[in-house]
Amino acid sequence: MYTLYFAPGTAAMLTHLTLIECGAPYELKAVDLAAGEQRSEAYLALNPAGTVPTLIVDGASHGETAALAMLLTERHPEAKLAPAIGDAKxxxxxxxxxxxxxxxxxxxxxxxxxxxxxxxxxxxxxxxxxxxxxxxxxxxxxxxxxxxxxxxxxxxxxxxxxxxxxxxxxxxxxxxxxxxxxxxxxxxxxxxxxxxxxxxxxxxxxxxx
CATH class of the missing domain: 1.20.1050.10 (Glutathione S-transferase Yfyf (Class Pi); Chain A, domain 2)
Known part of the structure; x- marks a missing residue:
C-alpha cells in the first residue's frame, strides 16, 4: 500500500496517474497548499522541500514527481509504462x-x-x-x-x-x-x-x- 500526499492539479498528478495505471493500492492524503500545510513541521519531516507530491513507499517518504513515476514503473513492470532495461526505447x-x-x-x-x-x-x-x-x-x-x-x-x-x-x-x-x-x-x-x-x-x- 502506498500513501500519496497531493494537492489537486499539481505535479502530484503524474504520480497519481502512474499509481492508477499500475493498479497499485494506495491512499490519498490532501495537503492544503493555500493554508500553508506544506510548510508545517509535520509535512516538512516527510518532505523537506515542502512540495507535493510525497509518496510513502515501504514506510519511507520520497519526493520529486518524475522520480516517483519512474520508481513506480520499475516496481510495477507488469503495467508496461516504461521500456525495460535493454529495450531499444x-x-x-x-x-x-x-x-x-x-x-x-x-x-x-x-x-x-x-x-x-x-x-x-x-x-x-x-x-x-x-x-x-x-x-x-x-x-x-x-x-x-x-x-x-x-x-x-x-x-x-x-x-x-x-x-x-x-x-x-x-x-x-x-x-x-x-x-x-x-x-x-x-x-x-x-x-x-x-x-x-x-x-x-x-x-x-x-x-x-
Missing part, C-alpha cells in the same frame, strides 16, 4: 523524462511564480518562462510528428502522462499546448484513458477534462 524514455523534468517543467515555475526569483524583474522572467515553454512544445510536437503518435512511438508510456499533465498547466497561457496539432492529438488520447477520468474524480477536478 529505453534511452528515449530516459531522455524525455529528464527533459520534461529539467527543461519544460521549470519553465512553468518561471511563468507562474516569476516574482519569487527577482521581484523587480518578474515580468521579464515570466516572459522568458513563456518562451522556454513554447520552445519545448515545438520540440515535442516535431518529435511526435516524426515519431508519434506517442512519445515512444506506437507505445503508450509514462512519458505521455507527464507531457499531458504539463499541457494541462498551459491551458490558460497565451498559446496553450493544444495549438500544436500533434500535442492536441496526444492529449485527446491520454484524456480518454480511464486513469485520467479516475484521477479527475478522486482529485475533484473539472477544468480541461
Amino acid at each position: 529505453r534511452a528515449d524514455y530516459l531522455q524525455w523524462m529528464f527533459y520534461l523534468a529539467d527543461t519544460l517543467q521549470p519553465g512553468f515555475r518561471q511563468w507562474f511564480y516569476a516574482d519569487e526569483f527577482v521581484p523587480e524583474s518578474a515580468e521579464s522572467i515570466a516572459e522568458a518562462g513563456r518562451h522556454r515553454i513554447e520552445a519545448s512544445w515545438t520540440r515535442i510536437a516535431e518529435h511526435l510528428d516524426a515519431h508519434g503518435p506517442y512519445m515512444l512511438g506506437e507505445t503508450f508510456s509514462v512519458v505521455d502522462l507527464y507531457v499531458v499533465m504539463l499541457m494541462r498547466w498551459a491551458r490558460n497561457m497565451p498559446r496553450p499546448a493544444t495549438d500544436w496539432p500533434s500535442l492536441a492529438a496526444l492529449a485527446a488520447k491520454v484524456k480518454a484513458r480511464p486513469s485520467w477520468k479516475t484521477l479527475y474524480e478522486r482529485e475533484q477536478l473539472s477544468e480541461w477534462a
Whole structure:
C-alpha cells in the first residue's frame, strides 16, 4: 500500500496517474497548499522541500514527481509504462523524462511564480518562462510528428502522462499546448484513458477534462 500526499492539479498528478495505471493500492492524503500545510513541521519531516507530491513507499517518504513515476514503473513492470532495461526505447524514455523534468517543467515555475526569483524583474522572467515553454512544445510536437503518435512511438508510456499533465498547466497561457496539432492529438488520447477520468474524480477536478 502506498500513501500519496497531493494537492489537486499539481505535479502530484503524474504520480497519481502512474499509481492508477499500475493498479497499485494506495491512499490519498490532501495537503492544503493555500493554508500553508506544506510548510508545517509535520509535512516538512516527510518532505523537506515542502512540495507535493510525497509518496510513502515501504514506510519511507520520497519526493520529486518524475522520480516517483519512474520508481513506480520499475516496481510495477507488469503495467508496461516504461521500456525495460535493454529495450531499444529505453534511452528515449530516459531522455524525455529528464527533459520534461529539467527543461519544460521549470519553465512553468518561471511563468507562474516569476516574482519569487527577482521581484523587480518578474515580468521579464515570466516572459522568458513563456518562451522556454513554447520552445519545448515545438520540440515535442516535431518529435511526435516524426515519431508519434506517442512519445515512444506506437507505445503508450509514462512519458505521455507527464507531457499531458504539463499541457494541462498551459491551458490558460497565451498559446496553450493544444495549438500544436500533434500535442492536441496526444492529449485527446491520454484524456480518454480511464486513469485520467479516475484521477479527475478522486482529485475533484473539472477544468480541461
